[in-house]
Amino acid sequence: MKSFIVKFDELISQIRSYQEQSSQIKINEPLSIKKICKNNELNDNFIYSQLLNDYLLQIKSISNLQNELNIICEFENDCSSNRTLWWYTRETFIYHLLNKAFRIQNKMLILSFSILIHTSTNKTMTATQNSIEQSFECGICHDYLTEVRETPCCHQLFCFTCIQQWLNQGGSCPQCKSTSLTENTLLKNVVLQRIVDNIELDCPYVLAGCSAKVPRCDLENHKQLCPYSTAKLADKQQQKLQKSIALLNQYTETAIPVSDNDLYDLAKALHEQYAYAEARKCFGKMKTKNSSLEIVILQAHIERDDGKYTDALRLYDQAYDMTTSPSQRIELLLAKKRMFITVPDKSIPPLDLSHNMSCRSEN
Ligand SMILES: [Zn+2]
Ligand SMILES: [Zn+2]
Ligand SMILES: [Zn+2]
Incomplete structure (x- = not known):
């Protein structure tokens, strides 16, 4: 039940042999559940409360005896199997007793409370995530x-x-x-x-790509430091954009020749960062601006995304004529179609709701 039990099998076999021994030799310790159950039909809670009373009297360090005795009475009346977990975690001497039993591997104690331990372990195992x-x-x-x-x-x-x-x-x-x-x-x-x-939760930026599982008490801290946080991502994007713009300045201001491939990559990066005006500047320096299909398509995408639909249409048509591949032509038609979805069509008049309403009231 507790993580400090590393050799669980070993403990179980120890308990088994202890159980066999204790049924043979008379011991000066509280009776185990098994022995009581043999001759009685008492309910488990009653037996546990007797055991707890017994242990309570053995423990000298309990400061508020009456209080703990009351808790045992409460336990006897209340510890249904649904409440086992709650009882197990309740801050009473029962919790300390059971934890200590596990810590020092007190077989007698573990055996005595085996059903209680079994029920709460079972509850923990079978409880759905929801009910936990x-x-x-x-x-x-x-x-x-x-x-x-x-x-x-x-x-x-x-x-x-x-x-x-x-x-x-x-x-x-x-x-x-x-x-x-x-x-x-x-x-x-x-x-x-x-x-x-200590419940482990998904980082709130899981959709942005953070796969961290964070203990609840560390969540606020993690949110500040998470590399996928909105602020951190915006920072990163800003840095990336600044890098791209610095590269653009380097390309346009120096006399060193730049390949069309490098200019294309930069234009693509700037397009992805919504820097349309900067992206357009890349095409000015390209030698194959109008002869490379890839470059014409990128120009069309940029004009479309920047809302320059007339230019975009012209470029899509230009690209369409440059290719004979059916799949590429379909892609271009789809890209063109996307423009019509985003542009409201002024040829269709908006629904006249007042007219509809008056029709209904006439009926
Ligand atoms: Zn109440
Ligand atoms: Zn609350
Ligand atoms: Zn995170």
């Missing part, structure tokens, strides 16, 4: 819990600010309507908060 997320959700804002607070009346979980606001508006408990709930009676749940803080 629901148990970490605030009952008011339905986001992941922040500064978890638990109501003493019905053990519902809320963000501190959410429940604080609710109570300030004179509200009773949002779940059970108890009127005795106040800000001062709210309980902290450190264990659950730790779990929620």
